[in-house]
Amino acid sequence: MTRTVLEARNLKKRFGAVVAADDISITMAAGEVIGLIGANGAGKTTFVNMVTGHLKPDAGQVVFEGSDVTALAPRAMTRRGITRSFQVAQLFPQLSSRDNALIALASAETEQPALLGDLRIPDRIARADALLARFGLADVADRLTVELPQGKRKLLDIALAMVGEGRVLLLDEPTSGISADEKFPLMDLVMEAIGGADATILFVEHDMEIVERYASRVIAFYEGRIIADGAPAAVLADAAVRRHVVGAEIHRRHEGPRR
Amino acid sequence: MQQLVAILIDGTIYFSWLFIVSLGLTLIYGVMKILNIAHGSFYALGAYAAASAVGAWFAAGLPAAGSYLLLAVCGLAIGAAIGFAVERGLLRRMYGRDEVVMILVTYAVFLILEDVIKLVWGVNPYLAYQPYTALGRIAIGGIGFAVYDLILLALALAMGFAAWFTLNRTRYGRLLLVVIHDREISSAMGINVARMFTVTFTIGAMLGALGGAVAAPGISVVPGIGVDIIVLAFAVSVIGGLGSVAGAAIGALIVGLTRAAAIHLVPEVELFVIYAVMAIVLAFRPEGLFGRPAARKI
Amino acid sequence: MAKLGTHALLLAAAVVLVPLGLVLPTWLVFLVTIGLAKGLVVIGLVVMMRAGLVSFGQGLYYGLGAYSAGLAANFLGLNDAVLLLVIGAAVGIVVALGLGVLLVRYRQIFFAMLSLAVSMILYGALVRSTALGSTDGFNLPPPTFLGLAPDVETGRRILFVLALLLALGTASLLHRFTRSPTGVLGEAIVMNEIRVEYLGASVSRVLLITYVIGAITAALGGVLVALATSHIDPDLAFWTTSGEFVFVAILSGTGHVAASLVGMVLFETVRSFAFQYSPYTWQMVVGTAMLLVIVFLPYGLWSLVSRGEGRSARP
Numbered sequence: 078m079t080r081t082v083l084e085a086r087n088l089k090k091r092f093g094a095v096v097a098a099d100d101i102s103i104t105m106a107a108g109e110v111i112g113l114i115g116a117n118g119a120g121k122t123t124f125v126n127m128v129t130g131h132l133k134p135d136a137g138q139v140v141f142e143g144s145d146v147t148a149l150a151p152r153a154m155t156r157r158g159i160t161r162s163f164q165v166a167q168l169f170p171q172l173s174s175r176d177n178a179l180i181a182l183a184s185a186e187t188e189q190p191a192l193l194g195d196l197r198i199p200d201r202i203a204r205a206d207a208l209l210a211r212f213g214l215a216d217v218a219d220r221l222t223v224e225l226p227q228g229k230r231k232l233l234d235i236a237l238a239m240v241g242e243g244r245v246l247l248l249d250e251p252t253s254g255i256s257a258d259e260k261f262p263l264m265d266l267v268m269e270a271i272g273g274a275d276a277t278i279l280f281v282e283h284d285m286e287i288v289e290r291y292a293s294r295v296i297a298f299y300e301g302r303i304i305a306d307g308a309p310a311a312v313l314a315d316a317a318v319r320r321h322v323v324g325a326e327i328h329r330r331h332e333g334p335r336r
Numbered sequence: 337m338q339q340l341v342a343i344l345i346d347g348t349i350y351f352s353w354l355f356i357v358s359l360g361l362t363l364i365y366g367v368m369k370i371l372n373i374a375h376g377s378f379y380a381l382g383a384y385a386a387a388s389a390v391g392a393w394f395a396a397g398l399p400a401a402g403s404y405l406l407l408a409v410c411g412l413a414i415g416a417a418i419g420f421a422v423e424r425g426l427l428r429r430m431y432g433r434d435e436v437v438m439i440l441v442t443y444a445v446f447l448i449l450e451d452v453i454k455l456v457w458g459v460n461p462y463l464a465y466q467p468y469t470a471l472g473r474i475a476i477g478g479i480g481f482a483v484y485d486l487i488l489l490a491l492a493l494a495m496g497f498a499a500w501f502t503l504n505r506t507r508y509g510r511l512l513l514v515v516i517h518d519r520e521i522s523s524a525m526g527i528n529v530a531r532m533f534t535v536t537f538t539i540g541a542m543l544g545a546l547g548g549a550v551a552a553p554g555i556s557v558v559p560g561i562g563v564d565i566i567v568l569a570f571a572v573s574v575i576g577g578l579g580s581v582a583g584a585a586i587g588a589l590i591v592g593l594t595r596a597a598a599i600h601l602v603p604e605v606e607l608f609v610i611y612a613v614m615a616i617v618l619a620f621r622p623e624g625l626f627g628r629p630a631a632r633k634i
Numbered sequence: 635m636a637k638l639g640t641h642a643l644l645l646a647a648a649v650v651l652v653p654l655g656l657v658l659p660t661w662l663v664f665l666v667t668i669g670l671a672k673g674l675v676v677i678g679l680v681v682m683m684r685a686g687l688v689s690f691g692q693g694l695y696y697g698l699g700a701y702s703a704g705l706a707a708n709f710l711g712l713n714d715a716v717l718l719l720v721i722g723a724a725v726g727i728v729v730a731l732g733l734g735v736l737l738v739r740y741r742q743i744f745f746a747m748l749s750l751a752v753s754m755i756l757y758g759a760l761v762r763s764t765a766l767g768s769t770d771g772f773n774l775p776p777p778t779f780l781g782l783a784p785d786v787e788t789g790r791r792i793l794f795v796l797a798l799l800l801a802l803g804t805a806s807l808l809h810r811f812t813r814s815p816t817g818v819l820g821e822a823i824v825m826n827e828i829r830v831e832y833l834g835a836s837v838s839r840v841l842l843i844t845y846v847i848g849a850i851t852a853a854l855g856g857v858l859v860a861l862a863t864s865h866i867d868p869d870l871a872f873w874t875t876s877g878e879f880v881f882v883a884i885l886s887g888t889g890h891v892a893a894s895l896v897g898m899v900l901f902e903t904v905r906s907f908a909f910q911y912s913p914y915t916w917q918m919v920v921g922t923a924m925l926l927v928i929v930f931l932p933y934g935l936w937s938l939v940s941r942g943e944g945r946s947a948r949p
Contacts, residue, residue, distance in 0.1 A: 151831045152834055155831075167829040170825055176818070180819060180835075181833050184830075185833070190814070190819060191814050191815055192817075192843065193814055196814055238832070240833070241834055371747075430928075435742060436742060436746055437928060440881065440924065444921040445921065445925075446921070447918065448921035448922060451915050451917045451918035452918070455914055455915070459914075567873065570747075571751070574747055605758070607754065607761065607762070608758030611758055614751045615751045618740075619748075623744075
């Protein structure tokens with residue numbers, strides 16, 4: 078039997094007239110790699126925001142390792158081991174990649190970082206550089222992150238999320254804004270980097286090729302509800318999913334890039 | 337009972353000139369996101385210009401009736417001149433800088449103008465009480481009013497209506513609302529934002545100076561009145577919500593009544609109580625009573 | 635510059651300046667003491683500004699420090715400079731912990747406005763309290779120094795040394811703070827608060843610590859000014875006093891905490907001469923200088939010393 082790590086129970090969330098989550102229940106087991114798909118506005122990012130504490134659900138619970146964490150702030154969620162990356166990379170733009178990593182490491186070490194000790198001590202710098210190297214970012218360690226190309230920014234964003242050695246990692250569109258020939262190397266890198274950590278992963282994705290290749294389980298959202306949940310092949314072949322999600326993605330692709 | 341009436345009357349009089357001044361401050365913030373500390377100097381400039389002009393008018397023995405027009409013209413003219421000059425000469429070069437930096441820029445302008453005023457008018461008080469006393473007092477329902485104060489109240493209400501009408505019923509006003517809502521989109525839509533800024537800042541400055549000009553007959557025009565008014569107008573706009581006309585009205589009413597009540601009941605707490613109200617409002621509604629919060633998306 | 639070691643530099647400054655305090659004319663010693671006292675306020679403000687807390691209300695703690703010292707000296711008979719500094723700092727800490735919890739929920743212009751409002755509450759209260767001399771304030775007796783009761787001139791020189799050591803010591807400590815995890819997190823909050831939260835760090839803890847630091851330095855500055863001038867009045871808490879601190883912080887730049895000490899001493903010197911020779915134009919000079927710095931040196935005068943090193947975001 079696999080162990081349940083994170084459980085969303087009957088989550089509901091409305092924004093005015095829009096129902097972003099209508100009774101969403103998902104149980105994530107240790108070691109699963111879940112692909113979350115759905116058209117724009119289906120409620121994917123809202124789900125990630127609720128599970129990580131950025132948004133509070135109107136109703137329902139988030140249960141992590143057996144305890145109710147619904148009311149916790151993102152900071153407390155992160156400290157417990159639920160971490161995330163962002164659709165648009167969230168970095169410290171006027172600092173170097175290394176400084177970004179150093180801040181992440183120092184924050185993970187203790188809840189009360191030092192007031193007088195130096196941030197940039199040799200031991201921490203070594204760990205920061207090792208982290209950057211793991212994600213193929215060693216060459217841009219000294220560059221300000223505002224100057225980095227999109228792909229590197231996304232990688233660094235994911236690297237920062239990995240620092241806390243979270244038990245659950247939620248990746249919000251890891252390959253959005255990444256060119257077609259860069260997306261598989263990026264995902265390979267991410268999976269390899271995470272692989273040893275024995276974490277549960279949920280990634281939001283529009284690209285069905287990515288979903289098919291990396292997910293062990295796929296969940297499809299449509300207008301705030303789950304319309305399919307199961308093995309990738311079965312979900313992607315499902316008629317409703319084909320109509321509401323996959324079809325929409327093909328349509329979207331013909332219209333060109335979203336951003 | 338009598339004290340309550342006195343508080344209401346004094347509060348309403350404070351409201352009148354606070355509202356005229358704060359309207360300019362809140363208009364400039366709403367459109368340009370500049371918290372204009374120099375607004376206090378615009379007020380002082382209007383007051384000095386009006387006081388010296390009115391003084392000369394009566395010294396020349398001219399009829400009192402003309403002095404009212406003179407007050408208004410003086411305030412509007414000096415406001416227009418200084419507002420246009422500051423926007424075109426200085427602020428234009430700074431757009432896009434942080435809001436906090438813009439506060440400092442207008443603070444610097446304030447410091448400069450304070451000394452300009454001292455250099456031009458000296459440090460002795462100017463009195464221009466004639467327009468105030470010439471109108472005398474009338475009794476309504478047994479309570480005495482200075483007629484001048486009643487006219488001031490009418491002027492404030494007219495200004496408020498004009499602002500509301502311009503924003504909601506004219507083409508220019510609607511374009512302005514678009515600019516307030518989203519500066520970038522309005523640029524993309526072909527609205528000349530730069531010109532809009534010049535016009536807004538000039539009108540805002542004119543309101544500030546007009547406030548000073550019409551206040552002049554009722555006060556002693558001395559150095560430091562600019563500091564005093566900005567401290568109050570600031571509280572008015574923040575309480576009501578920076579950028580909101582209705583907010584400026586409510587804020588002016590709250591500050592006006594609070595100040596009147598404090599002066600009549602416990603004069604020790606005058607300024608204290610106004611800022612306490614402001615702090616309380618901010619603690620519960622950081623955007624002020626009529627402000628809109630801004631959310632961030634991730 | 636940074637390689638040479640800020641701490642070594644500050645130590646060298648102390649070694650050179652302390653003897654000077656014993657030989658320079660009293661008026662100059664007095665002037666520099668005031669500059670150092672206010673500089674102390676600005677150092678703390680610079681640390682706050684690096685974390686995005688641009689306070690237009692440091693006059694609150696400056697005034698609180700001065701009035702605590704004045705009240706303790708006049709009503710409790712506590713007259714020792716060191717003790718009064720401790721009292722001032724303690725009052726600053728207590729008030730800052732209470733207010734800080736509320737204030738650090740606000741950012742940017744809202745923080746600026748609210749901090750100004752709170753300082754104006756103190757000003758409004760002081761102006762109207764006849765027991766404390768209303769707008770005139772009141773005088774302080776000359777302080778003793780750890781039991782020593784020197785003559786007035788020697789007292790001024792001792793106070794200068796005290797102010798100098800306190801300012802340099804604080805600069806050294808706060809320089810370390812700006813390079814510490816908590817200090818850098820402050821800068822990180824300005825750049826991306828959401829990311830800081832999602833790293834598991836507490837934004838409110840960092841901001842509260844930073845706020846309290848600003849309060850302590852401002853209160854210490856207030857005590858020193860009260861001791862140096864032997865007089866306090868409500869203007870210490872007025873918003874233009876706070877505005878002056880922000881101005882000097884911008885003028886000096888937030889790139890280095892020690893820069894504001896130099897900036898403040900320079901500013902105080904220029905002002906005292908300008909005020910003496912041309913009382914009606916010194917504000918004009920100050921305002922013009924401020925505009926020139928904002929337009930041409932967005933990172934402050936410090937950026938002339940170290941091009942490109944100032945990493946902190948544009949104020």
